[in-house]
Amino acid sequence: MKTHWGRLLVVPFAISAVLLVGSQFVFLQQSFYPDLAFGRKAAHWSFANYARILTDPYYLRTLWLTTYISLIVAAACIGFGFPIAKVLARWPSRWTKVLLSTIVLTSFITTVIQIFGLIIIFRADGPVNTALLWLGITERPFQLVGTAGGVIIGLVYASFGFAVMLMYGVVRTIPVSLDEAAAIHGASRRRVLTRVVLPLSLPGLIVGFLTIFNTSMGAFTSAALLGGGRIITLPVLIQRTMLLDVKYGMAGALAALLLLFVIALNFASIAIMRRFRITRMVTV
Amino acid sequence: MGVRDASGAWVSVGQTVPAIATRGSQRALPRLRNALRIALTVAYFALVFTVLLAPLVVVIGGSFSAPANDQVVMSYVQFPPERLTLKWYREIPPPQLQALGFSFALGLAVALGACLVGVPAAIGLVRARFRGRGLVSAIMRAPLQIPHVVAGIAFLQLYYVAGDWCGIYLQGTTAGLFVGHLFLATPFVIGSVAAVLQRFNVRLEEAAHVLGASRWRALRRVTLPVIMPGVFTGALYAFIVSFVDVPVAVFLASADATTFPVELFHAMEQDFNPSSLASASLAAGFAIVLVVLAQRLVGLDSLLKSNTR
Amino acid sequence: MRTAIMTLSRLLVVALAFVSFAAAAQPADDTRFKGVTLRVATWGGATRDALRDYVASELEKRGAKVEFVIGSPQDNLAKLIAARGQAPFDLYEFLGTMRPEIEGRNLLAKLNYSNLPNARSLPGHNDLMVPTWITEEMIIYNKDKLREAGLAPPQSLSDLRNAKLAGRVMVPDISSGGGIEAVGAFALTAGGDEANVTPGLKLITEIPGVRFWKAGGEVVTQFKSGDIWVAVAHAGWAVRTAQAGVNVATTPARFGSKQGMLKEGYIGVVKGSRNQEAAEFFINTYLSAEAQHQFSLKVGAVPMVAEARARMGESPVLRDLVVLDASRIDNMVKLNPAKIDLSRWNEEWNRTVAR
Numbered sequence: 001m002k003t004h005w006g007r008l009l010v011v012p013f014a015i016s017a018v019l020l021v022g023s024q025f026v027f028l029q030q031s032f033y034p035d036l037a038f039g040r041k042a043a044h045w046s047f048a049n050y051a052r053i054l055t056d057p058y059y060l061r062t063l064w065l066t067t068y069i070s071l072i073v074a075a076a077c078i079g080f081g082f083p084i085a086k087v088l089a090r091w092p093s094r095w096t097k098v099l100l101s102t103i104v105l106t107s108f109i110t111t112v113i114q115i116f117g118l119i120i121i122f123r124a125d126g127p128v129n130t131a132l133l134w135l136g137i138t139e140r141p142f143q144l145v146g147t148a149g150g151v152i153i154g155l156v157y158a159s160f161g162f163a164v165m166l167m168y169g170v171v172r173t174i175p176v177s178l179d180e181a182a183a184i185h186g187a188s189r190r191r192v193l194t195r196v197v198l199p200l201s202l203p204g205l206i207v208g209f210l211t212i213f214n215t216s217m218g219a220f221t222s223a224a225l226l227g228g229g230r231i232i233t234l235p236v237l238i239q240r241t242m243l244l245d246v247k248y249g250m251a252g253a254l255a256a257l258l259l260l261f262v263i264a265l266n267f268a269s270i271a272i273m274r275r276f277r278i279t280r281m282v283t284v
Numbered sequence: 285m286g287v288r289d290a291s292g293a294w295v296s297v298g299q300t301v302p303a304i305a306t307r308g309s310q311r312a313l314p315r316l317r318n319a320l321r322i323a324l325t326v327a328y329f330a331l332v333f334t335v336l337l338a339p340l341v342v343v344i345g346g347s348f349s350a351p352a353n354d355q356v357v358m359s360y361v362q363f364p365p366e367r368l369t370l371k372w373y374r375e376i377p378p379p380q381l382q383a384l385g386f387s388f389a390l391g392l393a394v395a396l397g398a399c400l401v402g403v404p405a406a407i408g409l410v411r412a413r414f415r416g417r418g419l420v421s422a423i424m425r426a427p428l429q430i431p432h433v434v435a436g437i438a439f440l441q442l443y444y445v446a447g448d449w450c451g452i453y454l455q456g457t458t459a460g461l462f463v464g465h466l467f468l469a470t471p472f473v474i475g476s477v478a479a480v481l482q483r484f485n486v487r488l489e490e491a492a493h494v495l496g497a498s499r500w501r502a503l504r505r506v507t508l509p510v511i512m513p514g515v516f517t518g519a520l521y522a523f524i525v526s527f528v529d530v531p532v533a534v535f536l537a538s539a540d541a542t543t544f545p546v547e548l549f550h551a552m553e554q555d556f557n558p559s560s561l562a563s564a565s566l567a568a569g570f571a572i573v574l575v576v577l578a579q580r581l582v583g584l585d586s587l588l589k590s591n592t593r
Numbered sequence: 594m595r596t597a598i599m600t601l602s603r604l605l606v607v608a609l610a611f612v613s614f615a616a617a618a619q620p621a622d623d624t625r626f627k628g629v630t631l632r633v634a635t636w637g638g639a640t641r642d643a644l645r646d647y648v649a650s651e652l653e654k655r656g657a658k659v660e661f662v663i664g665s666p667q668d669n670l671a672k673l674i675a676a677r678g679q680a681p682f683d684l685y686e687f688l689g690t691m692r693p694e695i696e697g698r699n700l701l702a703k704l705n706y707s708n709l710p711n712a713r714s715l716p717g718h719n720d721l722m723v724p725t726w727i728t729e730e731m732i733i734y735n736k737d738k739l740r741e742a743g744l745a746p747p748q749s750l751s752d753l754r755n756a757k758l759a760g761r762v763m764v765p766d767i768s769s770g771g772g773i774e775a776v777g778a779f780a781l782t783a784g785g786d787e788a789n790v791t792p793g794l795k796l797i798t799e800i801p802g803v804r805f806w807k808a809g810g811e812v813v814t815q816f817k818s819g820d821i822w823v824a825v826a827h828a829g830w831a832v833r834t835a836q837a838g839v840n841v842a843t844t845p846a847r848f849g850s851k852q853g854m855l856k857e858g859y860i861g862v863v864k865g866s867r868n869q870e871a872a873e874f875f876i877n878t879y880l881s882a883e884a885q886h887q888f889s890l891k892v893g894a895v896p897m898v899a900e901a902r903a904r905m906g907e908s909p910v911l912r913d914l915v916v917l918d919a920s921r922i923d924n925m926v927k928l929n930p931a932k933i934d935l936s937r938w939n940e941e942w943n944r945t946v947a948r
Contacts, residue, residue: 004412006414008405008408011404012408013405013408016470019463019466020426022442023438026441026442026445027441101575105575106337108528108574110571111530113339113548113564115552116560118339218433219431221530235431235531238433239433239437242440255434
């Protein structure tokens, strides 16, 4: 007798499908109606919202701002995180577990709490600014809230733990025996790194970069709290358009744009993974 | 003799290694360079971990800090603390405590719901063979692709339309938040359970079946206990996703149903106050306990592997 | 005879019992609002504290529970709109400049003035809202810091465009409680008006290194840490900054022959609220002389009720920093709410001021 395991799927799939289709359909549909004052919508279907996004310099500027902030965040996470991940992946010791747990911990703490701490640390008379002024690096205290630098710092905090965990996984898939073989043949440590580990990690690193870039494009919390009303990235703009300006159509269009972008990027990641035949990073 | 590289292809050691080996490595002062390297590594680690943990330390430390004098204005946080006190813990605004409890309960509910939906789904996805399985899998894992902000506004607008249509308004209700978070969390359970299920040796279950147990009984008594770590990890992630979420809750919460991160979010905008530090420390303390517990129970590797974001 | 005394004593006991019973019995008022949870949407900080201590307490004595929903009026308006008629809170405190926006969206319930004796004589009340306090938008500055820098106190908003003040000036974000008045004030200073705020927004961007506050508490924090030397905020914030130990003074900005900009606070009951009676009781208590007086001391705003206004002179800080007499009020600029298109202002702000 054949067991119909598929039957188990019916109810869960129905629930998932209804939620997915229901939620995505409504806002996408709304995005095709221009907004009138006081939260009302026009009666006729049109591309007006999308046309505005693509032609209005304000929206274009926001897109550009969000993009370059996310690029910097991804680069910082991968750049600063890779050494950590590599050392941890290659170091057989029980300290590895402790350090990794600490990193996991930071990504389990609500971003809001982290930003709370950051705001206190970066106060004008706080430790960081006192040091910066004393060292003569800046004339005026560095402002965390309301600057692009501040938003970048917040976003890095939000993604760093995840980046390290990702890259740890990547480096772990590279057999240590490769390193050892190279070393036996006389390669210096630096060579092992640049000619063995890095090239083999590269696809994974690229995927990691794209993932963090992706997450940062859609990251709301850090940008909202540290943007200070001046640095408005796409996710914050979506929230403000929806809740403060009460423009459902435009908010929907902006959200659709973000969604499209994210999906396109994910496809790109998958294509890269397929190209290099990395199967270990995806499950099911 | 050879090894596999990350893409699975065989790499012959003899072929590649000479190309990357140096001609003459420096033997002079190897110990010094080694020591320097180790020192730099340690220094870098110390720097990164200090930077990473600093905000948390400041929040927890600041929550115990007493004002230097009796100031009327409390929006000024003193760190490092000059004096220690439990005052802020006593003065945590009741809405924040309530929200903390609410987040906790909601997280549990979401974890449970995600398991109820996700475990059968995972079993079905891994074991059933039918055309379109890929599509079904993609649909069920789609929420992972959607930025949380988009999910937030999508659900809010869905609730508006649903409310206009049948009179039941879900925005700002516990049920509404539950459904929104369930949407986000279920794929984690599915991914985690599927990963474990794939490694599970089906023959164990089949043996039980051959020995007389019904399919259902074999599943329950043999498979489920073995894949429990995967279920637990998935449930843990589901809980965390719900507990820390801001973007979705910001749209779906209201005075009736607020999660702790949203309360803190609003408090930071309006009411910047050391007693918020106390409640934040409580939440952070809770997360620490959770991580330690999870590690004891499932092990770190399991947690890392099923990070399917 | 003995029987008579005994009967009398029995009667006396009964009478005493009856009287003591009547005395001990709860007057109908004490459990009047039992089981009611009243939600009030207002500013956080001192405003919430004052309302909690002097107004909410009266309701709680009568069995109600009072919760506060904190946010700037614009944020709370957003919550109100997002709730789509489901009354997320019962009472809503907002600014006079938001009246058309709120009336246009049909968000408030009709008030029953038989429950609001304290409000009947106040100017500006109508069937949907009641005025609760007034204040003045000021230029607040740190006397010591300006003196050290050799700067004269700023007299108008365009004086903030001083290179020596770079990075030291803080103005309200448009979505903060002080935002609308500030944008209006800048517009008037730059030669625009309520219908044309662009010159004002441009003026804001010309202030070197200008910073924005979302919650008034930030003003106090930044003054205290020495981060900022000048801020645009209402007089109450000057009071609270002074109370935090910073040596501040205030100047009302000049607008031609007029000086200072008026800011009015209003309160209304949200449409769909199920606790209208308790809500009206709240409003009435808010407008009692005692509550108004205590509120003004804590928040630094000028009460609506004449009795409380007269008592403001009792506090030296209030006397120095907050405007008091009628002639000054008459000479102040007041924005015309009918000409304010908030969503257009928001759009222009996003485009001009937000980087």
